[in-house]
Amino acid sequence: MSDLLTCAQALAVVQNEMQDRVSPVRVSETVPLGDSLGRVLAQPLAADRDQPPFPRSTRDGFAVRSSDAGTRTILGTIRAGKIWTGPALQQGQAIEIMTGAPLPDGADAVIMIEHVSISESTLHLDTGRTLTAGENVVPRAAEASEGDVLLTQGIRLHAAEIALAASLGYATVEVYLQPRVAILATGDELVDVSQKPATHQIRNSNTHGLATLVRAYGGIPVPFPPVADTREALETAIDQTKDADLLLLSGGVSAGKYDFVEPALLARGGRFFFTGIKMQPGKPVVFGQMPSQYVFGLPGNPISTQVTFLLLVAPLLRALGGEAYPTPHFAQATLAKPVKTKPGLTRFLPAILTPGLDKTTVTLTGWQGSGDLASNARANCYAVIPPDRESLAEGEAITVLLR
Numbered sequence: 001m002s003d004l005l006t007c008a009q010a011l012a013v014v015q016n017e018m019q020d021r022v023s024p025v026r027v028s029e030t031v032p033l034g035d036s037l038g039r040v041l042a043q044p045l046a047a048d049r050d051q052p053p054f055p056r057s058t059r060d061g062f063a064v065r066s067s068d069a070g071t072r073t074i075l076g077t078i079r080a081g082k083i084w085t086g087p088a089l090q091q092g093q094a095i096e097i098m099t100g101a102p103l104p105d106g107a108d109a110v111i112m113i114e115h116v117s118i119s120e121s122t123l124h125l126d127t128g129r130t131l132t133a134g135e136n137v138v139p140r141a142a143e144a145s146e147g148d149v150l151l152t153q154g155i156r157l158h159a160a161e162i163a164l165a166a167s168l169g170y171a172t173v174e175v176y177l178q179p180r181v182a183i184l185a186t187g188d189e190l191v192d193v194s195q196k197p198a199t200h201q202i203r204n205s206n207t208h209g210l211a212t213l214v215r216a217y218g219g220i221p222v223p224f225p226p227v228a229d230t231r232e233a234l235e236t237a238i239d240q241t242k243d244a245d246l247l248l249l250s251g252g253v254s255a256g257k258y259d260f261v262e263p264a265l266l267a268r269g270g271r272f273f274f275t276g277i278k279m280q281p282g283k284p285v286v287f288g289q290m291p292s293q294y295v296f297g298l299p300g301n302p303i304s305t306q307v308t309f310l311l312l313v314a315p316l317l318r319a320l321g322g323e324a325y326p327t328p329h330f331a332q333a334t335l336a337k338p339v340k341t342k343p344g345l346t347r348f349l350p351a352i353l354t355p356g357l358d359k360t361t362v363t364l365t366g367w368q369g370s371g372d373l374a375s376n377a378r379a380n381c382y383a384v385i386p387p388d389r390e391s392l393a394e395g396e397a398i399t400v401l402l403r
């Protein structure tokens with residue numbers, strides 16, 4: 001096991017590649033903002049005017065001068081979408097104002113409607129209430145000034161970013177093209193999901209799992225038909241994936257007589273950064289570079305395939321898609337029950353994360369090993385058990401890998 005990297009070393013290898021060599025795979029394209037969910041920005045987005053563009057009332061109430069003492073005479077009403085066209089507010093005056101409306105000239109604060117009483121057109125501040133300058137008002141440009149860059153290149157667009165882009169007037173945005181990811185499952189035992197397998201055959205679930213993960217992390221899956229376990233078939237199939245930006249193989253990377261992935265990749269001009277990690281599931285995982293693309297040889301066991309994807313492939317795929325500084329999605333949680341494992345390997349055990357306001361707990365689903373797709377589907381994360389720990393107590397804080 002001595003030539004295997006630790007998990008931390010393997011993560012560092014992928015991170016180094018990303019920092020030094022990975023650049024977005026191709027040029028960008030312009031898409032309507034409504035079609036930009038999950039895409040990566042290829043241009044900086046700047047404020048076309050101050051935000052807010054005017055001092056904005058944050059409450060329904062009355063615009064006033066905070067320094068006034070005593071009652072105030074109400075001059076009129078101003079609401080969102082309108083501007084006060086009357087004379088500037090003077091001492092002893094108030095203008096009724098609605099949330100989102102521009103503060104009239106001369107006013108410096110807003111009193112909430114709940115804190116006043118009105119008789120005729122006279123406003124009385126409730127006894128004991130005081131008011132300070134700026135209260136219930138967001139000053140012009142408090143959020144951003146015209147020209148400020150508010151979203152930088154390399155950011156993946158979700159609701160928060162898309163809403164901001166809309167507020168800045170971007171009806172279309174320039175985004176990076178999505179990397180194309182070739183998926184090549186290997187194994188004589190594999191049959192298509194639409195076929196009835198014989199007793200000794202297995203449905204090819206990895207191609208479907210991987211294609212879904214590729215989509216989820218911003219790539220375009222390019223699935224190839226499964227390949228037989230021979231050197232010749234593998235080399236021919238590898239040659240057909242040359243146009244893809246990233247190549248993912250599943251199966252054929254362990255120590256068996258028919259595990260030909262590594263020699264076939266080497267024969268087609270590949271070189272390896274690592275060929276195994278002290279982890280389980282996922283120990284035999286291979287990361288390398290072909291003449292025209294990066295390659296991962298993922299272990300065929302379906303849970304090993306998915307864990308190694310989330311840990312290693314997902315960050316690299318996100319970087320190929322133009323995302324700045326991607327890392328695996330780790331979080332911290334408290335163990336709901338004690339855990340016992342064999343030390344020596346970092347374990348990624350299928351688990352259920354239960355987020356809470358005060359505490360987030362994690363419970364193992366229990367499994368029959370790295371082929372247990374049913375347990376994997378009951379889980380929503382993987383509990384990360386460090387390699388030097390044989391037992392962990394209830395209540396211990398641990399890392400989880402999210403998916």
Ligand SMILES: Nc1nc2c(c(=O)[nH]1)N[C@H]1C(S)=C(S)[C@@H](COP(=O)(O)OP(=O)(O)OC[C@H]3O[C@@H](n4cnc5c(N)ncnc54)[C@H](O)[C@@H]3O)O[C@H]1N2
Pocket residue numbers: 185186187189190202203204205206207250251252253254255256259281282283284298299300301302304370371
């Ligand atoms: N003597 C040793 N044996 C094994 C070792 C080892 O170090 N020494 N490593 C074990 C580990 S850990 C894993 S993980 C597996 C990985 O094996 P391979 O990547 O070579 O995968 P296969 O042998 O081809 O398949 C393993 C398992 O997964 C099923 N499989 C494969 N492809 C698919 C697919 N596309 N869809 C669904 N299921 C698939 C396959 O039928 C096997 O059951 O090796 C251990 N052995």
Ligand code: MOO
Pocket residue numbers: 279280281282283284299301304369370
């Ligand atoms: O470590 Mo392998 O990846 O599960 O059986």
